[in-house]
Amino acid sequence: MGLNSESPETLDHETREFDRLTREHKDSVYRQMLRVCGNREDAEDVLVEALLKAYRHLDQLRDSVAFRAWLAQIAKRVCWQLKEREALLPLMQLSTLEQEGREIPGDELSPEAQLARRQMKQLLDDAIAALPPIYREVYRLRDMEDRSGDEVSENLGISRAAMKSRLHRARELVRVHLDAALLRDGPH
Numbered sequence: 001m002g003l004n005s006e007s008p009e010t011l012d013h014e015t016r017e018f019d020r021l022t023r024e025h026k027d028s029v030y031r032q033m034l035r036v037c038g039n040r041e042d043a044e045d046v047l048v049e050a051l052l053k054a055y056r057h058l059d060q061l062r063d064s065v066a067f068r069a070w071l072a073q074i075a076k077r078v079c080w081q082l083k084e085r086e087a088l089l090p091l092m093q094l095s096t097l098e099q100e101g102r103e104i105p106g107d108e109l110s111p112e113a114q115l116a117r118r119q120m121k122q123l124l125d126d127a128i129a130a131l132p133p134i135y136r137e138v139y140r141l142r143d144m145e146d147r148s149g150d151e152v153s154e155n156l157g158i159s160r161a162a163m164k165s166r167l168h169r170a171r172e173l174v175r176v177h178l179d180a181a182l183l184r185d186g187p188h
């Protein structure tokens with residue numbers, strides 16, 4: 001499928017083919033990037049950058065059937081590069097602060113914030129412990145251990161629909177428990 005600068009017709013055909021393949025596969029690759037990148041904004045940026053790189057290097061695509069896998073691989077590389085830059089950013093900021101002779105702020109929480117965090121964790125633990133066992137296990141596997149829906153369904157021997165229903169109910173019960181605890185313990 002490589003780009004060929006011999007004729008405008010060939011270039012136009014390949015541009016249309018790239019557009020068709022992009023429309024067909026971008027949503028699937030975007031969903032993959034949500035998992036790889038961890039958030040919507042990065043996944044969107046990565047997909048755009050990957051599409052630009054793919055278009056510029058279209059001559060390297062040997063078979064249009066492999067387009068989705070090829071685009072996903074490009075997008076993963078772009079995401080890893082983004083994560084490397086993000087990981088280096090604090091070091092670069094630290095270096096700049098040191099060069100300017102400014103004091104580096106500590107990242108420890110205040111005693112009040114530490115207490116609030118411990119109290120919130122205890123409230124969440126209590127809410128989870130209060131769940132009926134069939135909801136607690138789904139909640140633990142899906143939301144605390146971050147397992148996939150299919151894995152949770154298989155592990156518990158239930159359908160995906162049943163898992164989703166139980167998870168929804170578990171989340172609702174946790175939310176109600178937390179709301180009640182916060183209203184009860186809040187300022188009077």
